[in-house]
Amino acid sequence: MNNRHPRNENEPSFTQSAARQLLMLAAGAVVALVALMWLLQALASLVGSSTTAANAVDVQNNSITIAISTEPPQLNSTLATDASSGMILGHVMEGLLRMSMDDQLEPGIAERWEVTETQAKFWLRDNAKWSDGVAVTAHDFIFAWKTALKPETASEYAFLLYPIKNARAVNEGTIGLDQLGVYAPDDLTLIIDLERPVAFFDKMVTFQTYFPLREDFYLQTAGRYGADAQEMLYTGPFVITSWVHGASLLLERNPYYWDQAQINLSTINVGYITADATARLNFFKDQRIAETVLLAENLQEALKQRWHIRREQDGTLFFLEFNHRPSRSTRNYHLRRAIQLVVDMEELVYKVTKLPGYVPGESLFPAWLPGVEGKFREEFPAPKLQLNHQQALEHLALAKQELGLQDIPPLALLAGDSAVADIQSEWLQAVLKTKLGLEIKIDKQIFKQRLAKMTSGDFDMVLAGWGPDYDDPLTFGDLFASWNLNNRGRYNNPDMDQLVSVAQNSVDAATRMQAFSDIQQLAFDDIVLLPMYERGVTYVIHPKLKNVKRRVIGADVDFTRAYIDPEGV
């Protein structure tokens, strides 16, 4: 018998009518979905998360839209340590002094200043106001600095205030806040007693930790200062009028700012917050944002679009740090020397990582640092390294002899978990294996774990980086002083300490720069570290937007003086 239908063979008419029905269901579903979306939008707007869709550059409203990679954790200047807080604070706050578009010191809230070996004196302008119209006084600075130094505040950047007399002791809680060496004889005069001569103290006051806070307002926020737009006061060219966490910040021109003539933009709309650089590039392409960085893989696209690609150094030095603790084989000079003689940083930067804007590292001091008159590295060139495989092998033999070892035990190379760190550590592993026969064990860790291991000394070599805190070679120069907690390899050399002391305590530029030059030479001769590269940044800016400034210290990117050129192409 064969009277059964084959499996699942519907008659055409059934299929047709069922399909028609499906179509109707689909149409119904689409309508329902659209209705639901309207409802959801109404609900979502109740919670208050919305970004305004605006153009990258809005000529009519004199406004721009930009994206940032991470949201500022909070904007209390006494606590802020990260780059995105620094960027926003640089737009909405101004300290005693500021850095001009060509990186020169210029008057900010202080109109005149004077720094001697023992004292710094600032005369405040009488037309500087907070964003609620109240005048900025010397007391606001004193209050801010005391707040930052108070032990309970636990500010990580309090150490930047240590040039002030007794600041360290106050911060460590050994003496009272009233002992801090700052005075305000009247509302517009600020006198600072210095702990020791600090040649660059005037440059330090441009940094966010030195920004003012107004006591009455600060106390009123009950510990939430800087958490939201209305929980803070501003002294800078812009004020934050809206801050939707995770989504956007709206910066509008501050009507009370004293130096209106310098400011052109009416609004800076931080419309997007995303860590994905490719997504930001898409926003740029779609004319949603006016500026974005380019990754190596985006360069082709940028060239294809015929964008004007800009490059700059971001001031950070990356290096291979050795562990100098007595228990480690890397404490041996000859082993470090052997490694130094075979590792070609030019190959790493130009042939291996090939990241745009990066330059091979030659010195502990990056090329941008100021010297006596010009740039430090132009006045005191870094010692030139001649790679030499033969010599390296001789040093390796000496190292084995001194260490009393047949073979060097595998060296632990601590590295971060980024793609770039992978490439670098694998390259190092290969170079040291083929040239010296050294075994390298790569220890890949996420940021916090890497820090923990660096601090406890659980490594032989580590891929480390250092970004500057202030505009003076000392920010790199004191890294390997024996007392510096950031000296994670515990390099301990009285000669180094002596040189750092000279650089710290002298106010004579020539003496100090000579000391830095000696530190540069010592770091090279004793192979304290191997400078790998100076990080670069490659970026594009909307053609109508002019006068955008990139900074190594302070607000980066700085749009405070930017303007829109309607004719720009």
Next chain:
Amino acid sequence: MTRYILKRLLQGILTVWFIATATFFAMHAVPGDPLSGDKAMTERIRANLEAKYGLDKPLMTQYGIYLKNIAQGDFGISFTQENRKVNDIIREHFPVSATLGILAILFAGVGGILWGALTALYRNRLPDTIIMFLVILGISVPSFVVAALGQLSMVNLNTFAGFSILPIGGWGTIWHMIVPSMVLGLSTMAYLTRLMRSSMLEIINSDFVRTAKAKGLPATRIFSQHQLRNAILPVITVLGPSIAAITTGGFVVEIIFAIPGLGRYFVEAVQQLDYTVIMGTTVFYGAFLVFMVILVDILYGYVDPRVRVS
């Protein structure tokens, strides 16, 4: 039924407690801590910070305090967003993730059911082949690729059109929701399509459908009342866990489309070892998942009487 629900709820609470405890101890066992940063700090400042966050107490005491706070619904203050309560972070950002998740799951559910029914109807014919090919793509291509491609194609489309058809990122209006929710729901939709197809094929050959046909019922009625309705059951079963997975798994989509959702905080907190945010989001999402599974189980009872009987 009430007893059953109560029992399930108790089990749920126990599960959440277990999740909280396991996360707490695992998190503290990880080397490093939320206070370490690029710049080393003095012992004194470290001690001050530890005191501020209560990290100076023994671990078991911290655990006790922490459980007590959770019971009162207080997750504490974030380590990285120093002024924000974890409760505020969840309250402000979960609705965004939930909106995105609900849309994605609806999109996936409706799409999955319709496409699945369609492929079953046209089995082994051209529509079936094309859709099933796309389904394989949808299941195997990871969401970060789909999200990036989705965004890029919108950019190209906008450039081609000369004006902005749909925004390619950000949040606020329904136009912002369309592309990300489709991207987020795509793999679930593909999965549901397959599920629906096989379930539908099984039903088509079942006795009661044959009986319905023999009775001479109209085709539309057989299709919607007998086939579709029964075939949907397995789809509903997996919907519960999918809702939770989609709502919590939107991390990549949130980053790429610059959406202020909770998923981002969830993942970033782990990288930054932000103890309070890790705990808050894990417990919250854990409770959410457990609740969703219970809800689906209960709903299932209403949809399929056979479950209720057993």
